[in-house]
Amino acid sequence: MSASSETPPPASVSQGRPPRRWLRRLLWTGLGLALLLVTGTVYQAVSAAADERDFPPPGRMVDVGGHRLHLHCLGEGRPTVVLESGANSMSSGWAWVQSEVAKTTRVCAYDRAGNAWSEPGQGPHDAAHVVEQLHTLLANAGESGPLVLVGHSLGGLFVRLYADRYPEQVAGMVLLDASHPDQLERLPGSARKQFELGVKMMALMPALVQVGLVRATGLFDAMGRGLPERAFAEAAAFASTPRHMEAAHDEMLAWDDSAAQVRATRGLGDRPLLVVSAGAAAGAPELVPAFQALHREMVSLSSRGEYRLIPEANHLSLLTDQAHARQASAAVLDVVLQVRAPPVAGAASP
Known part of the structure; x- marks a missing residue:
């Protein structure tokens, strides 16, 4: 038989089809991912249920019109100090400061x-809505003025607007490494890039929380590390809930509206004001001097404004480090004592 008459070899059975080993790998990879997601979701649900049991609200749940906010007050005396947290933070973050200030006067964190124990509302998360809710919360809880407002980070915007809307209630203010309404326009360009990146990351957080990744990695534990044990556990637990993450994201999305509302406010007149800056960097060190310059400008909001630098503290440790928080508490108590002091004869009243 000639070579030309030989029967050609059969075509490969795999011709025109992907190799079976790749199909098997794809299948097992998909099954593995699905198993991880299911396991993570179950882990998150079980852990969240345990947190709800182990960490009941330490304060009161107060109705503010359709939903309830958590208010935790300690101490006695006047004026009443009201603590306003920064973004992605909560009342437990004030544990060191609140316990110290409570030795001298009444102090409320919410x-x-x-966020945390508070129920979601229907309104926006801009400064105007936050202020109206805080005003309703204090009124419904029976917490009357005079008030000394203390704002950390983003909370600095909220207390400034509150003082403008309800000047008759506010006797003094402390701004702790507070946000400035113009900071994204006036700080180096890296600040806006960091902010925009943070907003994008926060948008992903609820989904990552839902499948247990945030809890398993302790992604936000550093924000509360250094607090008393109970407060740290509460902060870590609530940083691992989708609701808390969604609220924090919504507050960041409302930045432009909040900043515009604060730009339109008046000053504090002759009510005492203490502006405190952290001297060390928690993130980008090149931004620290620029932030401090903005803080010094805010001293002019009051004719009795003062500036104080805590060199060894950073933005977070002002509250989470016991020694640094003691210095922040001293700043709050300085304003409390100024409010308590009798007016000087012939001086204008606030």
């Missing part, structure tokens, strides 16, 4: 709508 959680904004959707």
Whole structure:
């Protein structure tokens, strides 16, 4: 038989089809991912249920019209100090400061709508809505003025607007490494890039929380590390809930509206004001001097404004480090004592 008459070899059975080993790998990878997601979701649900049991609200749940906010007050005396947290923070973050200030006067920390123990509301998360909810919360809880407002980070915007809307209630203010309404326009360009990146990351957080990744990695534990044990556990637990993450994201999305509202406010007149800056960097060191310059400008909001630098503290440790928080508490108590002091004869009243 000639070579030309030989029967050609059969075509490969795999011709025109992907190799079976790749199909098997794809299948097992998909099954593995699905198993991880299911396991993570179950882990998150079980852990969240345990947190709800182990960490009941330490304060009161107060109705503010359709939903309830958590308010935790300690101490006695006047004026009443009201603590306003920064973004992605909560009332437990004030544990060191609140316990120290409570030795001298009444002091209240609370959680904004959707944060920590507070129930979500229907309104926006801009400064105007936050202020109205805080005003309703204090009124419904029977916490009357005079008030000394203390704002950390983003909370600095909220207390400034509160003082403008309800000047008759506010006797003094402390701004702790507070946000400035013009900071994204006036700080180096890296600040806006960091802010925009933070907003994008926060948008992903609820989904990552839902499948247990945030809890398993302790992604936000550093924000509360250094607090008393109970407060740290509460902060870590609520940083691992989708609701808290969604509220924090919504507050960041409302930045432009909040900043515009604060730009339109008046000053504090002759009510005492203490502006405190952290001297060390928690993130980008090149931004620290620029932030401090903005803080010094805010001293002019009051004819009795003062500036104080805590060199060894950073933005977070002002509250979470016991020694640094003691210095922040001293700043709050300095304003409390100024409010308590009798007016000087012939001086204008606030």
